[in-house]
Amino acid sequence: MGKPILQAEGEIDKCISHIDYYVENSERFMEDEELKLKNDSQTGIITHQPIGPVLVIMPWNFPFWLPMKSVLPPMILGNSIMMKHSPSTPLCALALDEAFRESGFGKGEY
Numbered sequence: 233m234g235k236p237i238l239q240a241e242g243e244i245d246k247c248i249s250h251i252d253y254y255v256e257n258s259e260r261f262m263e264d265e266e267l268k269l270k271n272d273s274q275t276g277i278i279t280h281q282p283i284g285p286v287l288v289i290m291p292w293n294f295p296f297w298l299p300m301k302s303v304l305p306p307m308i309l310g311n312s313i314m315m316k317h318s319p320s321t322p323l324c325a326l327a328l329d330e331a332f333r334e335s336g337f338g339k340g341e342y
């Protein structure tokens with residue numbers, strides 16, 4: 233997309249750190265949470281469930297970081313993702329597609 237190599241490498245490093253964070257913490261994020269109600273004699277449970285498809289429309293300036301930042305949290309909760317990448321960065325979109333497939337997702341599963 234025209235970034236200097238050092239900036240592009242920094243963006244990829246940031247993506248890797250973000251992925252590592254979610255891999256390490258995803259089970260904790262999915263745990264139910266007990267909630268004490270007003271009078272302390274009753275409790276409730278907050279549970280995390282998918283809400284459905286999530287549409288992500290990406291700009292051109294951070295073609296790897298912004299998609300990773302936007303799609304990982306809803307994917308961890310089991311939502312499907314529809315991503316419209318910027319037409320200015322088509323090769324980045326193809327690289328992300330390839331990365332998701334190499335990670336074990338099939339076509340249409342992410």
